[in-house]
Amino acid sequence: MTALALIRNLTVTYRRDGSEVAALRSVSLDIEAGERLAIIGESGSGKSTLALAIAGLLPGSAKIGGRIDWFLSSLGAKAPPSVLPDISPSRGEIGSFAVGSSPATLVIGEGGNKGAISPLEGEMSGRTEGGLIECRSQKSASKQSHIPRLGRDIGFVFQDPSASLDPVMTIGKQIAEVARTHLGLTWSQSYARAKGLLERVRLPDPDSALRAFPHQLSGGQKQRVAIAAAIAAGPKLLIADEATSALDTIVQAEIVALIRRLVTEDGMTLLFISHDIALAAELAERIAVFRHGQLVELGMTAQIVGAPAQPYTRALLDAHIGLDTRPLLNRARLRA
Amino acid sequence: MSPLRRFLRTPEAVAGAILLAALIAMALSASLLFPGDPQAITGPALLPPFQDWSLPLGTDRLGRDVLAELFHGARTSLAVGLAAAAAALVVGAVVGTLAGFAGGLVDEVLMRITDAFQTVPSFLLALAFVSVVGPSLGVVVIAIALGTWTGPARVARAEVLSIRERDYVAGARVIGMHPLAIAFREVLPNALPPVLAMSSVIVAAAILTEAALSFLGLGDPNRVTWGGMIAEGRAVLRTAPFLSIVPGIALVLTVLGVYLAGEGIVETTAVRRGLS
Amino acid sequence: MTLLAVSNLTKRYRRGNKTIAAVDDVSFHIDPGETLALAGPSGSGKSTIARLALRLIEPDDGRIDFEGGDFLALSGAALRARRARLQMVFQDPLAAFNPRATVARVLDDPLRIHGIASRGERPRRIAALLERVGLTADLAPRAIHEISGGQRQRVAIARAIATKPSLIVLDEAVSALDVSVRGEILELLLDLQRQEKIAYLFISHDLGVIRSVAHRVILLDAGRIAENGDARTVIDAPQSAIGKALVAAAPRLNRTGP
Numbered sequence: 001m002t003a004l005a006l007i008r009n010l011t012v013t014y015r016r017d018g019s020e021v022a023a024l025r026s027v028s029l030d031i032e033a034g035e036r037l038a039i040i041g042e043s044g045s046g047k048s049t050l051a052l053a054i055a056g057l058l059p060g061s062a063k064i065g066g067r068i069d070w071f072l073s074s075l076g077a078k079a080p081p082s083v084l085p086d087i088s089p090s091r092g093e094i095g096s097f098a099v100g101s102s103p104a105t106l107v108i109g110e111g112g113n114k115g116a117i118s119p120l121e122g123e124m125s126g127r128t129e130g131g132l133i134e135c136r137s138q139k140s141a142s143k144q145s146h147i148p149r150l151g152r153d154i155g156f157v158f159q160d161p162s163a164s165l166d167p168v169m170t171i172g173k174q175i176a177e178v179a180r181t182h183l184g185l186t187w188s189q190s191y192a193r194a195k196g197l198l199e200r201v202r203l204p205d206p207d208s209a210l211r212a213f214p215h216q217l218s219g220g221q222k223q224r225v226a227i228a229a230a231i232a233a234g235p236k237l238l239i240a241d242e243a244t245s246a247l248d249t250i251v252q253a254e255i256v257a258l259i260r261r262l263v264t265e266d267g268m269t270l271l272f273i274s275h276d277i278a279l280a281a282e283l284a285e286r287i288a289v290f291r292h293g294q295l296v297e298l299g300m301t302a303q304i305v306g307a308p309a310q311p312y313t314r315a316l317l318d319a320h321i322g323l324d325t326r327p328l329l330n331r332a333r334l335r336a
Numbered sequence: 337m338s339p340l341r342r343f344l345r346t347p348e349a350v351a352g353a354i355l356l357a358a359l360i361a362m363a364l365s366a367s368l369l370f371p372g373d374p375q376a377i378t379g380p381a382l383l384p385p386f387q388d389w390s391l392p393l394g395t396d397r398l399g400r401d402v403l404a405e406l407f408h409g410a411r412t413s414l415a416v417g418l419a420a421a422a423a424a425l426v427v428g429a430v431v432g433t434l435a436g437f438a439g440g441l442v443d444e445v446l447m448r449i450t451d452a453f454q455t456v457p458s459f460l461l462a463l464a465f466v467s468v469v470g471p472s473l474g475v476v477v478i479a480i481a482l483g484t485w486t487g488p489a490r491v492a493r494a495e496v497l498s499i500r501e502r503d504y505v506a507g508a509r510v511i512g513m514h515p516l517a518i519a520f521r522e523v524l525p526n527a528l529p530p531v532l533a534m535s536s537v538i539v540a541a542a543i544l545t546e547a548a549l550s551f552l553g554l555g556d557p558n559r560v561t562w563g564g565m566i567a568e569g570r571a572v573l574r575t576a577p578f579l580s581i582v583p584g585i586a587l588v589l590t591v592l593g594v595y596l597a598g599e600g601i602v603e604t605t606a607v608r609r610g611l612s
Numbered sequence: 613m614t615l616l617a618v619s620n621l622t623k624r625y626r627r628g629n630k631t632i633a634a635v636d637d638v639s640f641h642i643d644p645g646e647t648l649a650l651a652g653p654s655g656s657g658k659s660t661i662a663r664l665a666l667r668l669i670e671p672d673d674g675r676i677d678f679e680g681g682d683f684l685a686l687s688g689a690a691l692r693a694r695r696a697r698l699q700m701v702f703q704d705p706l707a708a709f710n711p712r713a714t715v716a717r718v719l720d721d722p723l724r725i726h727g728i729a730s731r732g733e734r735p736r737r738i739a740a741l742l743e744r745v746g747l748t749a750d751l752a753p754r755a756i757h758e759i760s761g762g763q764r765q766r767v768a769i770a771r772a773i774a775t776k777p778s779l780i781v782l783d784e785a786v787s788a789l790d791v792s793v794r795g796e797i798l799e800l801l802l803d804l805q806r807q808e809k810i811a812y813l814f815i816s817h818d819l820g821v822i823r824s825v826a827h828r829v830i831l832l833d834a835g836r837i838a839e840n841g842d843a844r845t846v847i848d849a850p851q852s853a854i855g856k857a858l859v860a861a862a863p864r865l866n867r868t869g870p
Contacts, residue, residue, distance in 0.1 A: 042790035043761065219654065248654040248817045253861035275790065278863035305867055319791040320865050321820040323847060328798055328824045329647075503707040506668050510700045511722040511771065512692035522710050 003071055004033040004237060004269050005054065010066035012049050012058065012293075023049040025293045026066070031237070033071070036263060036270040038284030038301075040277050040316070046293035051241045051273045055156050056148075070148055072236060148237070152182035155230030155268075159242040161222035165214040165229075171198070172210030175229045182233035197228040201258060220251035224258065231262060238263060241273040256283055277316050281305050289313050342604045349600020355593025362410040370404035374560050378404075382576050396568055396579050406586055409562040412555075413590060416473065417543035420480035424538055427481065428488025429524065429531050435489070436496030436527075437519040447493070450486045458483020462545055466554045473556045476549060480542045487538070488531045495527035536598015540591045547587055562587050613680070615811050616642040616665065616779055621674035623660055634660045635671070636835040644778060645809040649822040649843060651858065652832035658815050661832075662781045665813060666700055667691065679778060696726045696775035703784035705764035709756045715742070715767055716752040722774040741770040746800060762793035766800070773804060781813045786821060798825055819862050823847045831855045 012024040024046045031037060031054075041047040052058050054068065148154050158164040166174055175197055176190035185193065191210065198206035201224040214222055223243060230238060240259060244252040260283055263270045274280045280287055280301075287304040289296045289312065297310040308314045321328075343349050366374075379388065383395040385402070393402035435446040453461070462479035469475045499505065500523065508518045549555050550563025562583040569579030623635040635657045642648045650658040663669045665676060667683065676683040679697060686694055702708035709718055719738045723729045729737045739749035745766040756764060765785065772780050782801070786794045802825060804810055814826050822829055826843040831854055839852040850856045 042792060249819070249861045250653050250857050253863075276863060277791075278865040281865060282863050305865060316791060317865065317867065319795050321795070321818070321824050322865050323820050323823060323859065323862055324864075325820060325824060327844065328795075328802060329827070503702045503704065504710050506663075506666075507700070507702065507708045507771075508710075508721075509668060510666055510695060510698075511775070512695040512725050513721065514692065514725075525712060526710070 002033045003030050005031040005071070006069040007031070007054070008067050008069070010050070010053060010068065011064070012046070012053055013063040014059075015061055015063070020063070022293050023062075024053065027293075027295050029288060029295060029298065031269060031271065032286075033236075034267055034269055035286060036260075036272065036284045038272045038274060038280035038287045039290060040274055040280045040287060041290035042275060042316075044292065045290040047273050047275075047290045048241055049293075050290070051156075051239050051271065054237075054271065055150050055154050055239055057150070057156070072148055072153055149182070151178055151235070152233045153235050153237065155227075155233075155235040155238045157223070157226050157230050157238070157240045157243040159245050161219065161226040161246075162214065164226050165222060167214055169213075170210065171212050171214065171217070171225050175225070175232050178229050178232035193232065194228070197232055198225070200262065201225070201228045203228075218251075220247055220255065223247065223251075223255055227255075227258065227262070231266065231268070234266065235268065237269045237271065239271045239273070242275065243272075244279070245275070252279070259283070277305070278320055278322060289316065343600050346600050346603065348596045349603070352593045352596025352598070352600055355589050356597045359410055359414060359590050359593060362407050363414045366404075366407040366411050370401070370407055374404040374408040375400055382572065384576070385578055385582075393582055394576075394578065396565075396576075397572060402565075402579065402582060405560045405565055406562075406583060408560040409565060409583060410586070410590075412473070412559050412561045413543050413546060413587070416477055416480070416546040417539045417594070419477045420484065420542040420546070421535055421539040423477060423481035424484040424542075425488050425531060425535060428485040428490075429492045429528065431485070432489040432492025432494075432531075433496050433519050433524045433527065436493040437500055437515070437523055443493075446489075450489050453482070454486045456483075459545060459548065462549060463552070463554065466549060471549075471554050471556055473559065476546060476555060479549070480545045483545075484538050484541060488534055491534060492524075492527050492531050495530055496523055499523050499526055533602045536595050536602070539598070540594045543587070543591055543594065613644065614641045614677070615644045615646075615679065616813070617675075617677040618661075618665065619675045621661065621664060621676070622672050623657075623664055623669065624672050633835050635664065638674075638832075638835070638837055640830055640837070640840070642779065642811050642813060644811055645805060646828070647805065647812040647814050647826045649814040649816060649826035649829040650832060651816060651819060651822055651829060652838075652854065653858070654817070655834070656832040656854075657835040658832050659783055660835075662700070662783045662813060662815050666698060666781055693726070696722070697777050698779050698781070699772035699775065699777040700781040700783065701765070701768045701772050701785040703788050705761065705768045705788075706757065708768055709764075711757065713756050714752070715754050715756065715759070718756065718767060718771055719752075719774060722771060726775050728775065737774075741774055742767075744773070745770040746796070761789060762797065765789060765793075765797055769797075769800065769804070773808070773810070776808070777810065779811045779813065781815070783815045784817070785814075787816065787818065794821075801825070819847050819858055831858065 007027060007029045010024055010027045010029075011022065014021050014023055027046070027050065039047045039050060049058070053064065058064065150156060165171075172191055172194045175194035176187065179185050179193045180187060180190040183190075183193075195206050195210055198209050203209045203221060203224050209217075209225075214225070217225065227243075238259070243259070244255045247255060256279065259270065259272070262268070270284075272280060272284055277287075281304075284301055286299065287301050288298045289304065289310070291312055297304065297308065297313045299309070304313060305317065308317060343353075377399040378401045379391050379395045379399050381395060381397055381399040383391055383399075385392065385394040387394065391401050391403070393406065396402060396405070431446055431450065435443045435450075458480075461483045462476075465479040465482060466475055469479075496519075505518060505522060508522050513522070546555065546561065547563030547566070550561035551567045553564075553567065555561045555564050565583040566580045566587075569576065569581075569583075573580060618641065619639045621635055621638045622633060624631050624633050626632075638657070638661060640648065650661060652658050660669070664671050667676075671684070678694070681694075683694070716735075716738055719741055720734055723734050723737055724731075735752070738752055742749050742751055747763060747766050747770070751759065751763065751767075756767070759767070768785075785801075786797050789797060798821070801812065805812065812826075814822065816822050823843055828841065829843040829846050830837055831839040831846065831850070831852060833852070833854040838854045839846055839850065846855065847859060850859050
């Protein structure tokens, strides 16, 4: 397996009311290309901070230490727009060329330089507050490499689709805009791509959905649209941050199945952030358990679920109340 | 960063606060520095400023001390401005809360009354009210409040409409709290911040309205007011322009001070709410 | 004796020029000390039923009898007095309290409103309530937004039991909690039920939790009752289409090892 990103000693500190709160403490983790990795933990575990740090969405006030090395180029950079097939249901057709392994590295001073790990090159200036962020290509400059850009290289799906979709913009335009911005397509090409994406996320009647506004859709449909927008530019990495937590059980299962299908079809890497270990186990190949900002345990799903090494992982598994768990009611009755 | 420190870091806010502090100091020290009637004759008529250091800003047509009038006028401006704005905010918040919380017929009636007040220009309303009832300080305060309570009422109602649907209001009903207690203890305090944000604009407008009423001779005749001073000076505008200019500058600085300080407070509290 | 009897309950909403029945001719009853769960996908009407039963909204049709009296006939002071016996715990304990409140004020309100304890006696009652739900009395002066989510939900339960109710509506009361906290809160609820004979109307989308704590379950679909019966019997072998879909969608944890 080749790595997509190597996270080394990532530490994130928020300042709140004058005191500093560490959201992540020296986390080291490899994200392998094409894998489905679940990050699970309870509130305050730092799992969402990790997702935001990887996507470069941390607020400017966060203090960041450590480094994230990206190996995007080795997996094929985006083809120039001219060779892009307009709508391709299977990503295999999208032209890609490997340029060898020349990792783009983001180095952030360990000494607590203020500044965000921001793959969003364009937004860097507004976020860095004089901090030192160094972009380094480890091989020769002639080889292509880049810091990932949100939207183009990383797709992000948030928990609340109502908050992540623009309420006064049509569904079609929101998706088309992503394709246009990152792939350099014309508006009509972008709309054609948006329609294809709505078909791929199985939104009923994609033609009228293109012209619909978010409030006309149900929660599950909105999340499908948010996923379509997230994958519109064909990202390498899809991050789903509690993307199914606000949905009911049936819709949640549908969205999980959709994410699994899209990730498989496009060969994307999936980072699935969840508080639900059972849900994560159904989708992910590997699970990383977080607690209090630290990585507690990392392993293959079967190992984490079947033979956890850490007591905390076991406690999380024991706390799960499934359809085959012995009812609390009976236990209470026995004790009474 | 504490709100006070953030406030002090904003230059406009600090300038506003200094102006406002100067105004308050003038109002408070008026009877200490200038005991006795400010409308008493103290020197020759129409003495220009900076001639006689016992009368630094000179005298008006009747030989009254302009500086003493200015200090006592600050009292009137401040008292009327604050009282009228407070009355408008209280009436507006109560009406808006009742309308938003009760809904239905109560809402309809209260909001149509609000509409009725809003369709009449507020200055006209104040003018008519004072001409009918007769000029006195209390009447001027009520007259100004009559035209300004509608803004706070609308803002309060809009805020209450959104707060009314929150779980904690349902929670208060579930424990059997009286609807009026819910409206005024649970909902109103949380609806206040955007209403209070309007206070600087309302105070500034009230001070200007009071000056305009006095200028037209509808202020309290027993008190010195800046509007009245400007009106007085108008007759001798060519020969003694300072009689109009001095209170005019005071008025401008006061309104500016109130506005800047108010904006500063709103901004610092907004940042704090945004962070939490 | 039946504690709560709901018959032919109907609530319609107008959306544009269409009328949608959020709750459509629903009847059920709850016995003292029993847990009845309402489950179903979002939009099935389970939360609407909870709010109708509490009279936070009024039904278009139907009848609600609570503790042997016509609950819908009550109004004003009589309704507010009766509310002491019928309480609620919300999903998000932060949203369920006035953002400016302290723990003490939240617990003081019901004691004061229903005249349960005199002003001088209330601090002691508040301390006792906090201890009853597994918290310590020194939490009383803290602001609601300062304490943890689990502590907040315990305070919400303390507030609900302050007036000695016979029925508590739990509207997704454990759904927003961390799994480790959720187990403790469920244990607390079961313990209170055993000791005080409190009945629960347990609204949840989580069949695993319902199966674990409820006596009976009603599965709802589009405002109607699709299936109802013993919680474990229904969930272990659902007969209705929605029951089968809900069970199939529940995530399963296969702990047999690699």
